[in-house]
Amino acid sequence: MTATRRDFLRASGMLVVGFSALPALEAHGLGxxxxxxxxxxxxxxxxxxxxxxxxxxxxxxxxxxGKTDLGQGTGTAFRxxxxxxxxxxxxxxxxxMGSTDVTVDQGGSGGSxxxxxxxxxxxxxxxxxxRVLLEMASTRLGVPVTALTVSEGxxxxxxxxxxxxxxxxxxxxxxxxxxxxxxxxxxxxxxAPIKTVQQLKIVGQSPQRYDIPPKVDGSLKWAVDVxxxxxxxxxxxxxxxxxxxxxxxxxxSVRGIPGFVRVVSxxxxxxxxxxxxxxxxxxxxQLKVNWQKPASAxxxxxxxxxxxxxxxxxTFSPPPSVVGEPAAIGAAVTVVEADYEVPFQGHTSFGxxxxxxxxxxxxxxxxxxxxxxxxxxxxxxxxxxxPRDRVRVVWMEGPQAFGRTAAGDxxxxxxxxxxxxxxxxxxxxxxxxxxxxxxxxxxxxxxLRGGLDAQGNLIALDYExxxxxxxxxxxxxxxxxxxxxxxxxxxxxxARGGASTPNDMYAVPNRRMATHVxxxxxxxxxxxxxxxxxxxxxxxxxxxxxxxxxxxxxxxxADPVAFRLKLLTAGTADDxxxxxxxxxxxxxxAAEKFGWDARSSPKARGAGDILTGRGIAxxxxxxxxxxxxxxxxxxxxxxxxWVKRFVCAHDCGLIVNPEALTRALECGTLHSLSRAxxxxxxxxxxxxxxxxxxxxxxxxxxxxxxxxxIVLVNGDPNPERPDLPHYGAGETIxxxxxxxxxxxxxxxxxxxxxxxxxxxxxxxxxxxxxxx
Amino acid sequence: MSQITLTVNGKRQTVDxxxxxxxxxxxxxxxxxxxxxxxxxxxxxxxxxxxxxGEAVRSCIRPVSAVAGAExxxxxxxxxxxxxxxxxxxxxxxQVPQCGFCQNGQILTAKVLLDKNxxxxxxxxxxxxATTLCRCMTYYRVQAAIxxxxxxxx
Numbered sequence: 001m002t003a004t005r006r007d008f009l010r011a012s013g014m015l016v017v018g019f020s021a022l023p024a025l026e027a028h029g030l031g032x033x034x035x036x037x038x039x040x041x042x043x044x045x046x047x048x049x050x051x052x053x054x055x056x057x058x059x060x061x062x063x064x065x066g067k068t069d070l071g072q073g074t075g076t077a078f079r080x081x082x083x084x085x086x087x088x089x090x091x092x093x094x095x096x097m098g099s100t101d102v103t104v105d106q107g108g109s110g111g112s113x114x115x116x117x118x119x120x121x122x123x124x125x126x127x128x129x130x131r132v133l134l135e136m137a138s139t140r141l142g143v144p145v146t147a148l149t150v151s152e153g154x155x156x157x158x159x160x161x162x163x164x165x166x167x168x169x170x171x172x173x174x175x176x177x178x179x180x181x182x183x184x185x186x187x188x189x190x191x192a193p194i195k196t197v198q199q200l201k202i203v204g205q206s207p208q209r210y211d212i213p214p215k216v217d218g219s220l221k222w223a224v225d226v227x228x229x230x231x232x233x234x235x236x237x238x239x240x241x242x243x244x245x246x247x248x249x250x251x252x253s254v255r256g257i258p259g260f261v262r263v264v265s266x267x268x269x270x271x272x273x274x275x276x277x278x279x280x281x282x283x284x285x286q287l288k289v290n291w292q293k294p295a296s297a298x299x300x301x302x303x304x305x306x307x308x309x310x311x312x313x314x315t316f317s318p319p320p321s322v323v324g325e326p327a328a329i330g331a332a333v334t335v336v337e338a339d340y341e342v343p344f345q346g347h348t349s350f351g352x353x354x355x356x357x358x359x360x361x362x363x364x365x366x367x368x369x370x371x372x373x374x375x376x377x378x379x380x381x382x383x384x385x386x387p388r389d390r391v392r393v394v395w396m397e398g399p400q401a402f403g404r405t406a407a408g409d410x411x412x413x414x415x416x417x418x419x420x421x422x423x424x425x426x427x428x429x430x431x432x433x434x435x436x437x438x439x440x441x442x443x444x445x446x447x448l449r450g451g452l453d454a455q456g457n458l459i460a461l462d463y464e465x466x467x468x469x470x471x472x473x474x475x476x477x478x479x480x481x482x483x484x485x486x487x488x489x490x491x492x493x494x495a496r497g498g499a500s501t502p503n504d505m506y507a508v509p510n511r512r513m514a515t516h517v518x519x520x521x522x523x524x525x526x527x528x529x530x531x532x533x534x535x536x537x538x539x540x541x542x543x544x545x546x547x548x549x550x551x552x553x554x555x556x557x558a559d560p561v562a563f564r565l566k567l568l569t570a571g572t573a574d575d576x577x578x579x580x581x582x583x584x585x586x587x588x589x590a591a592e593k594f595g596w597d598a599r600s601s602p603k604a605r606g607a608g609d610i611l612t613g614r615g616i617a618x619x620x621x622x623x624x625x626x627x628x629x630x631x632x633x634x635x636x637x638x639x640x641x642w643v644k645r646f647v648c649a650h651d652c653g654l655i656v657n658p659e660a661l662t663r664a665l666e667c668g669t670l671h672s673l674s675r676a677x678x679x680x681x682x683x684x685x686x687x688x689x690x691x692x693x694x695x696x697x698x699x700x701x702x703x704x705x706x707x708x709x710i711v712l713v714n715g716d717p718n719p720e721r722p723d724l725p726h727y728g729a730g731e732t733i734x735x736x737x738x739x740x741x742x743x744x745x746x747x748x749x750x751x752x753x754x755x756x757x758x759x760x761x762x763x764x765x766x767x768x769x770x771x772x
Numbered sequence: 773m774s775q776i777t778l779t780v781n782g783k784r785q786t787v788d789x790x791x792x793x794x795x796x797x798x799x800x801x802x803x804x805x806x807x808x809x810x811x812x813x814x815x816x817x818x819x820x821x822x823x824x825x826g827e828a829v830r831s832c833i834r835p836v837s838a839v840a841g842a843e844x845x846x847x848x849x850x851x852x853x854x855x856x857x858x859x860x861x862x863x864x865x866x867q868v869p870q871c872g873f874c875q876n877g878q879i880l881t882a883k884v885l886l887d888k889n890x891x892x893x894x895x896x897x898x899x900x901x902a903t904t905l906c907r908c909m910t911y912y913r914v915q916a917a918i919x920x921x922x923x924x925x926x
Contacts, residue, residue, distance in 0.1 A: 071871030071908055208867060215872030216863040216879060217856060218807035218847035225806040258773070258790070277801055278793045281813075350907035351811055351819065351873045399811075399873035400907040431812035659867060663913060667870050670909030693816040693905060701901040704911040706894075 039363035041101035041392040046185045049132070049178040051104050052125040053086070057172030059153050060092045065122060066106030066185065067114050068098040068371045070401050072730060073209045073660035074114045080656050081119055084202040085126035085194060088153040088167065091207075098395030100377045106185050108372035108395070110403070110475070110532070112730030115656060116622065119726055121188040125180065128190025132178055136170045196722035197654060206659035211397070223369040223396035224428075226356050231424035232261055233277040234417050235284035237270040238433060241686040243294035243522045246270065253288040263287065264420050268525060269486035271417060273425060284430075297685040298522030305468070306341045309445050314516035315470045316496050324510035329460035332451025336555050339447050340544035341755045342738075344440040344468070344681040347533055348696055351399030352434035353406035356426040357418035364391045364415055369398020370407040375476035379408070380415045382478035383489070391415075402671070404531030406438040408476045412483050435696050436688040437482070439531030440681055442469035444499070446544035456556030458567060460510040465541065469497035470519030473531040485525045494523050497530065500537035502545035503620045503735070505580040506564075507571030527688045528681070535621060538735035539672055543756060546617035546739035550601065550746065559598040560616055560743065561591045577623035577727070578717055582651045585715025587618055590627040590649035593711050601743070602750040605772070609637050612644075615743025617736035623727040624652040625715070628669065628736045632744040636772055639764025641745060642703065643673060649711040652729035662710045665733045669708065672737030674699035678757050697759075776840045780805070781849030791837035795829075796820045798836045799846065807847025807876045811905075818877030818904035822846050828877075828884040847876045850883065858924070859883055862917040870908035877904045882918045890925035892918075 044051040044064070054062045063082045069075040075095045083090045098108055106118050130150065137155035138145045141163050149158045156164035182188035197203075214220035239246075246268045254260055259275035260283055272283040300308040329335065356367040364386055370376045373393040381388040393411070401407060406429060414427040429437075444467050451460040471494035473480050479491040499515035520528055553563035564587055574580045590596075594614070603613055611634045618627040631645040646669055655661055678697040682690045690696035716724060738756055745763070746752050751770045755762065777786045780803060787802045794813075799805045799822070811819030813832045820832040823845040850857040856864075859879055869875045878901070885892060885900040892900065897918050906914070 071869065208864065211872070212864055212867060212869055215869045215875055216847075216860045217851060218805070218876070220872070221806065222809075222873070224809060225800075227801075227804070276789075277797045278790065348907065350817065350871075350905065351809065397871070400871050428810065431814060431816075663867055663910075664870070666912050667909045670911065671907075674909065692812060692814055698905060698907065699909060699911070700903070700905065701911050701915065702898050704898065704915060708912055 038361045040389040042389050044104045046104040046188050047180045049129060049176040049180060053129045055167050055171045057168045059166050059168035061088055062094045062096060064096050064103045066103045067118055068109045068395050070109060070371055072664040076209045076660060077656040078122055080202045082122050082126040084200045085123045086130050087150045090202050098373045100374055101392040104185050105374045108374055112728035115726040116728040121185060123194045124189040127192040127194045131192035132176055133167055133170055137165050140165050197724050198722055203656050206657050209660055223367050223398045224354055226367045228358055228424040231426055232273050233280040234271050234273045234425050234427045235280045237284050237287055237289060239291055241293045242298035242526050244291040247290040247292050250288040254283040254286050257283050264417055267487040269483055298526055299520040299528055301684050302682045305443060306445050309466050309468055309518050312518040315519045316517040320512050320514035322512050326462060326510055326512035328510040329451040332459055333454045334452040334555050336551050337449045338548055338551055338754060342444045342540040342543055344443045345675050345679045346440050346681050347405045347438045348435045349400045349405050352429040352431055353410035354428045355411035355414035357414035358424040359418040359422060366393045366411050366415055367396055368393055368411045369396060370411050371401045372475045376408050376411045379476035379478045380412055383412055384419055402534035404439045404473060404475055409482045412481045416483055432691040435691050437527045439473055439529050441533035442467040442530045444540040448548040450552045452556055456558055458508055458552055461508045463513040465499045466516045466518050467499035468520060469517050469530050471495050471523050472497035473529055490524060500541045502541050505583045506567035535731035535734050539675055539738050542619045542735040543738035546736055547742050550743040554601055557600045559600055561596055562598055579620055579625055581717050582625045582715035586625050586627040586649040586651050586713050589711050589713045590629050590647050593709050594629045594647040601747040603747055609635055611636055611748040613744045613748025615740045615747055617739035619735035621732040624729060624732040626650045626732045628740040630740040630744040632748055634745055634748045636767055639760035641758050641763055643705050645707045646705050647709045649713050651713040651715045653727040654724045655712060658712055661729055665710045666708050668733035669737055670699060672734040676738040676741045676758060680757050776836055780844045781846060793836050795831040795834045795836045795839055805846050805848060809876060819874055821877040821880045823880055828881045858921050862920040866913050866917040868910050868913040868917050870910055874906040878914050891922045
């Protein structure tokens with residue numbers, strides 16, 4: 001009999017009942033996590049090696065990691081780095097992720113730091129397991145560890161390879177019982193050293209992602225697929241006007257619907273619960289609710305948003321950051337000024353928020369795709385007043401999650417309803433609800449001024465940003481999730497929010513960067529709630545800053561690549577991550593791959609309907625740097641913009657899986673292209689009016705570039721250094737795209753677009769205004 | 773409620789539901805299928821796509837009563853004799869999905885395209901796939917995977 005997680009849990013005295021027939025899940029590595037355990041669910045001990053790695057008698061290993069994979073292949077990457085340290089074949093491994101009762105709390109996902117921060121404890125515990133196994137082999141084979149060789153899970157005597165023992169023979173079916181040290185999961189370690197870059201064999205290869213086959217043959221069990229005996233279906237009924245107060249509910253309007261179970265309401269939170277899903281949908285539509293509109297408008301209409309933001313008194317203005325003497329701009333020969341605007345943009349997840357909560361056995365189990373499953377567990381425990389060890393979140397795959405989505409909100413709602421009804425309840429948001437009420441990336445206005453000397457050198461730069469980000473929501477907070485707001489269990493003080501400054505390594509001798517947060521009139525119970533969306537501020541801020549660098553290059557009659565390189569080489573100091581040197585490397589690599597010919601913008605316009613141009617932009621995030629070049633076609637008759645080609649040069653340090661990284665970078669680029677060309681949350685003075693894929697357009701197949709070149713760069717000054725680290729690789733790519741496209745449109749047309757998105761009507765109006 | 777008989781992936785099954793119930797919920801909740809998924813309920817995104825009479829049908833807006841007796845193919849029914857459909861294999865070879873939630877619609881819509889036009893041009897691919905949405909933006913690789921199969925067909 002082979003040892004599995006279940007055996008360990010049985011051994012530890014926990015009653016475990018196997019979950020019924022889920023072979024696909026077993027294949028996917030989720031079988032153990034899906035078991036129905038009676039509870040309670042204490043935290044796995046991160047200081048025990050057995051919490052991280054299980055090796056079976058057949059020589060296969062399962063890694064238990066407290067992260068979630070949102071479709072970028074992090075699970076595959078974790079298997080690679082851990083298999084490499086353990087010296088076991090990649091295809092003999094599997095990975096269980098993010099379920100709070102069986103994996104240590106590594107926080108789930110966020111910040112694109114899965115490898116940058118969380119990869120290290122994984123590598124160290126795998127190295128420790130290898131060390132312990134070698135010691136066991138030493139005893140078994142009667143030779144010192146130094147006389148042993150290990151390869152793909154087989155330990156042999158170097159001088160006599162016929163003497164060998166497998167990992168499965170050494171530990172299969174048994175516990176390691178090895179205690180680790182470390183203050184927290186991030187610092188967890190044994191005593192074994194990790195390998196140098198040169199010793200890694202699986203890192204740097206591109207095994208195919210293990211999650212893809214079950215995603216294309218229909219066998220993957222997603223969080224939306226879990227069915228439990230006696231489960232009910234719920235739908236929310238949201239206030240029709242933001243900030244409305246519930247007056248009364250006419251339950252008789254739905255009582256006759258077959259399968260109707262109950263209307264649940266508390267404060268301004270209203271949900272209907274039915275036996276079947278289509279019944280719940282019908283009941284939510286049919287329920288008569290009397291709402292009282294708020295006394296004053298919750299927000300200005302989207303057409304008036306930027307006027308409102310510029311006039312608003314800021315709720316927060318931290319001291320500006322200042323380099324040199326900002327007044328030096330007075331000595332400039334040429335002063336350039338520009339204002340940029342980015343609207344609210346939503347997650348608008350492809351699959352609306354959902355969660356299934358099971359209150360059986362006086363516990364609460366939530367099946368969810370929330371990327372911070374541990375936070376959901378803690379938040380629900382606090383919100384419902386249930387001891388933490390009686391709540392668990394079983395993380396399963398779900399739709400697109402690029403930050404603080406509504407998936408957590410739906411998890412709380414399912415748990416609340418399950419507790420009320422004493423039966424498993426599945427909550428599913430509608431498309432309209434998701435698009436209107438999910439969290440938004442904050443809207444920005446940015447004012448930039450720059451001064452050039454007679455030689456076209458940038459001598460002073462002034463940046464002043466305003467973000468509509470008051471009450472920026474955290475993740476899974478028991479006192480700020482939507483149901484806590486609607487049930488009047490919210491915190492007293494809204495979160496302060498923030499506005500960001502650009503991330504570049506330009507040497508500008510005199511520079512001031514100021515930021516302000518502004519608030520819309522309605523702060524709570526509003527669909528215009530802000531939260532982290534795939535680099536929470538980067539696309540907005542970089543649109544402004546990197547468009548403006550291009551405007552300065554135009555004023556200096558300089559080539560935009562050369563203008564940027566001059567600003568980077570003007571400095572000499574570098575930082576710990578060598579970001580200045582690596583910024584130069586990615587810009588040069590992108591220009592070379594693109595075949596960039598040095599000239600100033602705009603290019604001379606042709607006579608035809610299609611105008612073509614190219615634009616570059618660059619940014620960093622933490623230690624990852626990226627340069628993007630867009631080649632566009634602008635139709636001067638229709639205003640349609642098509643990015644025909646992208647070149648992206650990207651440096652994220654040590655790369656684990658180049659092919660999976662390339663895919664993630666292609667997709668991140670196109671997500672930001674969608675934000676550049678299409679996405680804007682529209683609203684009137686009562687409600688969000690962007691509620692589906694017609695009123696909230698997104699990028700489609702028709703917009704897809706003909707070609708995307710991803711150039712993976714290692715610009716480290718010592719590229720072969722044995723300690724080259726992994727940097728985060730998810731979100732940096734999303735930052736420069738909006739500016740690269742705007743700069744390319746300017747190059748093609750001579751018209752500068754300073755307002756996102758560049759929908760055809762806006763582009764056409766700008767072209768007409770400039771008589772293009 | 774009424775008894776309605778459906779043929780799904782070659783298997784005849786009878787369900788007892790309201791005739792107006794969208795096919796999607798019957799496939800998912802009564803027949804236990806997980807290829808078709810809820811994305812919008814409005815026929816706008818393609819997550820719920822199934823194939824009926826050679827057409828890509830959005831099951832979220834098709835009443836179950838309207839497809840009684842019809843042959844319905846879902847993602848689960850694409851593989852034949854234990855072998856993946858060439859498009860599914862191309863999806864793996866090209867490493868197409870990110871989250872994968874939309875890929876049911878991408879694969880089935882592509883299948884209908886190639887069944888009608890085995891070697892479509894790039895423009896035809898873009899047009900045929902234009903209303904099948906992906907929010908991870910895997911479009912570039914979806915098109916590459918379709919072109920892989922189209923090339924073999926050409």
